[in-house]
Amino acid sequence: MKKIAIVEDNPDNRLLMEAILEGHFEITQYEEGTSALQGIKDAPPDLVLMDISLPGMNGEEVLGHLRQDPALRDLPVIALTAHAMRGDRERFLEAGFDDYLTKPIVDETILLESIERGLATAVSG
Amino acid sequence: MPLPSFVIHSDVLDRQTVERLTRIGGAHLLEQLIDLFLAKAPHNLETLKDVDSLASTEGKLVAHSLVSTAGNLGASRLSQLALDLEAELAGADMHQIQLLQPQVLDELERAIGELTRLRAHTKGAPDEEDRDR
Numbered sequence: 032m033k034k035i036a037i038v039e040d041n042p043d044n045r046l047l048m049e050a051i052l053e054g055h056f057e058i059t060q061y062e063e064g065t066s067a068l069q070g071i072k073d074a075p076p077d078l079v080l081m082d083i084s085l086p087g088m089n090g091e092e093v094l095g096h097l098r099q100d101p102a103l104r105d106l107p108v109i110a111l112t113a114h115a116m117r118g119d120r121e122r123f124l125e126a127g128f129d130d131y132l133t134k135p136i137v138d139e140t141i142l143l144e145s146i147e148r149g150l151a152t153a154v155s156g
Numbered sequence: 157m158p159l160p161s162f163v164i165h166s167d168v169l170d171r172q173t174v175e176r177l178t179r180i181g182g183a184h185l186l187e188q189l190i191d192l193f194l195a196k197a198p199h200n201l202e203t204l205k206d207v208d209s210l211a212s213t214e215g216k217l218v219a220h221s222l223v224s225t226a227g228n229l230g231a232s233r234l235s236q237l238a239l240d241l242e243a244e245l246a247g248a249d250m251h252q253i254q255l256l257q258p259q260v261l262d263e264l265e266r267a268i269g270e271l272t273r274l275r276a277h278t279k280g281a282p283d284e285e286d287r288d289r
Contacts, residue, residue: 043192043225050181084220113223113239135227135235137173139180 032057033150034076038067038093039111040085044134048080051139056146064088068096075103078149081128083112091126098127107149157183160277168263168270173230183278190275193225197268204261210253216245222264231267234260 035056039045045060052058059076061067064085071079079097083090090110097103110123110131123131129152130145157178164171177186203209203218210218219242227235237260244252 041221041224043189043228046185046188046192047177047180047228050185113220113242134224137227139176 033078034059035146036061036067036071036076036079038064038079038085038090039082041082044082044111044136047136048142051136051142052146055143064090064093068093071097071103071106072100075106077107077153078146079106079108080146081108081110083110083123094127105153107153109145109149157186157278160274162270163274166270168231168233168266169274170230170232173228173232174274177229187275187278189225189229190271190278193229193271194268194275196221196225197264200264201261201268204257204264207250207254207257210257211245211248211250216242219245219260222260226264226267229267229271231263231271234263234267237263 033056035052036059037045037048037052038061039048040062045062049058049060059070059074061070065088067081067085068088081090081093085093094108094110097106097108107129108127110128111134112119112123112131113134120131129149132142132145136142159171159174159178163169163174174186177189181188200218200222203215209215219238222238223235223242226232226238237256241253241256241260244256
């Protein structure tokens with residue numbers, strides 16, 4: 032079973048994503064960026080769902096550290112944000128995220144399809 | 157779990173979202189999400205009622221959090237108002253903030269009321285797994 036790390040400070044969002052993904056993937060959850068960064072380095076998942084607005088080290092900063100690590104440079108990371116401003120998609124993709132999803136997650140198939148694309152990209156290199 | 161009629165006809169909660177949550181995780185998921193929302197409700201109300209608190213870092217966090225926590229439960233209007241408020245708080249336009257504040261408060265109180273009723277309805281409702289046993 033593929034492993035997914037969820038980095039999200041809001042317990043409601045973690046609960047919902049876990050409910051959607053359990054049974055399909057092995058889930059590890061982190062509530063903030065610093066512990067997520069260390070945890071992902073220690074036990075790399077197959078894909079990361081990364082909230083942007085984290086306390087302390089935000090999602091973009093965590094991504095930056097991950098991309099500096101040769102072992103994690105190609106790890107698929109999907110940005111999660113409650114902001115749906117024009118240009119956000121381009122900004123997140125330019126920052127190095129593989130995809131981005133807006134919260135609230137109103138359709139679980141969108142989440143699952145984004146994950147599948149991310150995992151397929153990782154396999155194809 | 158059949159939805160009560162007040163949810164089916166509600167203009168506060170989106171019926172399809174509530175149905176989707178029960179489909180994903182049964183009544184248990186719905187209960188957990190409602191409990192989380194209601195647990196934070198007193199703090200959120202207190203923060204939103206006071207303009208100084210609202211304009212503080214905590215106020216911005218409350219607005220930001222409400223966008224997704226309300227949206228997760230189908231309180232779509234509250235979610236949108238919270239998004240609008242978050243944008244105004246970032247711009248620090250006190251006039252717009254003061255215009256939005258009562259709208260957000262009112263919608264939050266309506267959502268609390270409907271979710272409290274829905275939570276009472278889910279109490280004891282069997283999950284799909286329970287019915288299959």
